[in-house]
Amino acid sequence: xxxxxxxxxxxxxxxxxxxxxxxxxxxxxxxxxxxxxxxxxxxxxxxxxxxxxxxxxxxxxxxxxxxxxxxxxxxxxxxxxxxxxxxxxxxxxxxxxxxxxxxxxxxxxxxxxxxxxxxxxxxxxxxxxxxxxxxxxxxxxxxxxxxxxxxxxxxxxxxxxxxxxxxxxxxxxxxxxxxxxxxxxxxxxxxxxxxxxxxxxxxxxxxxxxxxxxxxxxxxxxxxxxxxxxxxxxxxxxxxxxxxxxxxxxxxxxxxxxxxxxxxxxxxxxxxxxxxxxxxxxxxxxxxxxxxxxxxx
Numbered sequence: 001x002x003x004x005x006x007x008x009x010x011x012x013x014x015x016x017x018x019x020x021x022x023x024x025x026x027x028x029x030x031x032x033x034x035x036x037x038x039x040x041x042x043x044x045x046x047x048x049x050x051x052x053x054x055x056x057x058x059x060x061x062x063x064x065x066x067x068x069x070x071x072x073x074x075x076x077x078x079x080x081x082x083x084x085x086x087x088x089x090x091x092x093x094x095x096x097x098x099x100x101x102x103x104x105x106x107x108x109x110x111x112x113x114x115x116x117x118x119x120x121x122x123x124x125x126x127x128x129x130x131x132x133x134x135x136x137x138x139x140x141x142x143x144x145x146x147x148x149x150x151x152x153x154x155x156x157x158x159x160x161x162x163x164x165x166x167x168x169x170x171x172x173x174x175x176x177x178x179x180x181x182x183x184x185x186x187x188x189x190x191x192x193x194x195x196x197x198x199x200x201x202x203x204x205x206x207x208x209x210x211x212x213x214x215x216x217x218x219x220x221x222x223x224x225x226x227x228x229x230x231x232x233x234x235x236x237x238x239x240x241x242x243x244x245x246x247x248x249x250x251x252x253x254x255x256x257x258x259x260x261x262x263x264x265x266x267x268x269x270x271x272x273x274x275x276x277x278x279x280x281x282x283x284x285x286x287x288x289x290x291x292x293x294x295x296x297x
Contacts, residue, residue, distance in 0.1 A: 004037040004049035005098070010091050020045055021057070021230060027085055027101065030077055034099045039230075039280065041255050042265040048272040054098040055297045056284045057228045062100070063292045064226035067198065068191050074222040075102040075214065097297070105214030105223055109175055111155040111164055112184050114192040117207035118145045119233055119246070121166070122153065134168040142243040144207070144235075150192055152185045155210075183220060184213050195227045202290045204249065205240055207233035229287050249287035254280050 007023060014026040020040040025032040035054030039046050058079065065074045081088065081095040088095060115122050115132065122132045123143050130137055133153040141147075154172045155164040173181045188211050196206045209232035212224040225231055229250035239247045245256075257276050263269070285297070 002051065004051040005054060005094070006038060006049045007036055008034050008091075008094065010088075012087055012090060021054070027087065029104070030085075031102050031104055032084065032088065032095075032099060033102050034095065035225075036098075039251060039254065041251060041258055041269070044265065044267050044269045046254075046269045046272055048277055050277055050281050050284065052281060052297045053284055056288050057225060057230055058098050058100065059297070060228045060288055060291060061225045064195060064228075065222065068194065068222060068226065071190055071194065072187055072222050073219065074226075075105055077101040077103060102223070103216060103221070105216045105221055107157075107212060107214045107223060108180070108184065109157055110167075110172055110184065110213075111157050112188040112211040112213065113153045113155055113166075113208065114150050114188050114211070115153055115208040116147055116150045116192065116196055117205070117233075117235075118143060118147060119207050122208070125166075133166050134170075144240070144244065144246050145242045150189055150196075152188055154185075157212075180220070187211075187213070187220075187222075191222070191226070199227075199234075199291060200237065203237045204287065204290055205235040205237050205246075207235055207246070209233075229284050234287050249283045249290075251280065253283055 007018060010025065013032065016024045016026050021035055021038050023034045023036060025034070035058045037049035037051060037053045039050050039053060062076065062079050065076050068074070078084065079100045081092045081099060084095065084101050118126055118141055125132045126137060126141060130139060132151065135151050135153065138148065153166060154169070155166050157164065169181065169185070191211060192209060199206050206227060209227055211222065211226065213220055214223040232250060233252065234249035235246040236249065254276065261270065
């Protein structure tokens with residue numbers, strides 16, 4: 001286990017922004033996306049990074065980008081730091097395994113959320129109104145139940161520190177137009193279904209997830225990350241029992257810890273105990289090994 005990387009500092013490169021997890025650099029005709037070991041919960045970045053987390057997320061995303069390439073093109077140019085432009089060479093050791101050179105695209109202003117199971121905010125919404133994002137669901141469902149079929153429940157893309165807001169499909173149409181809204185809905189459901197089927201064969205239930213799409217001219221592509229423990233709920237199939245919250249391979253473990261200490265979910269976040277850091281790392285690693293057993297960190 002290497003020392004954790006909280007943030008990058010590359011003086012020769014132009015930093016565009018730091019997100020919750022990724023540092024983004026402008027390479028001119030492309031971008032450099034670096035996954036740090038930062039972790040956020042309830043939209044707040046924790047003060048303690050999770051060692052190797054950025055490498056784990058990068059490997060899982062690259063795996064899924066390849067699996068989904070026949071459904072939709074993506075933004076990856078290369079994930080091998082040796083292939084990056086000359087200006088990146090001084091930082092090659094840091095970049096290897098936790099970065100991707102990607103195409104420049106105009107991100108759509110919508111988070112494409114797909115839910116296959118009833119959990120989290122969807123469970124809360126269902127209890128209140130028997131619906132999620134204007135989609136009516138049958139009565140009598142329990143927490144963590146599998147839905148009759150996956151549903152598309154988009155949300156706004158909030159700035160860091162703010163919360164994404166669920167929106168209906170009609171609001172998505174108002175933001176990006178009917179044709180594009182229908183296209184991202186169809187693609188989101190197709191990507192989820194393919195990923196969920198593959199993951200299920202490897203012992204993981206993907207309860208829900210979110211995707212991001214971008215435009216290069218008129219071409220729609222898949223961007224950011226895909227089906228990682230940061231963007232999805234991963235449940236171990238062997239312990240799945242509807243009617244209660246589930247064990248998980250994702251950061252739900254961290255959320256549960258933060259809830260147990262009655263943190264108010266506002267900055268600054270509390271320091272994490274060593275046990276929580278190591279257990280979170282272990283869960284992310286386990287997800288990687290189950291999904292892609294040819295990879296390690």
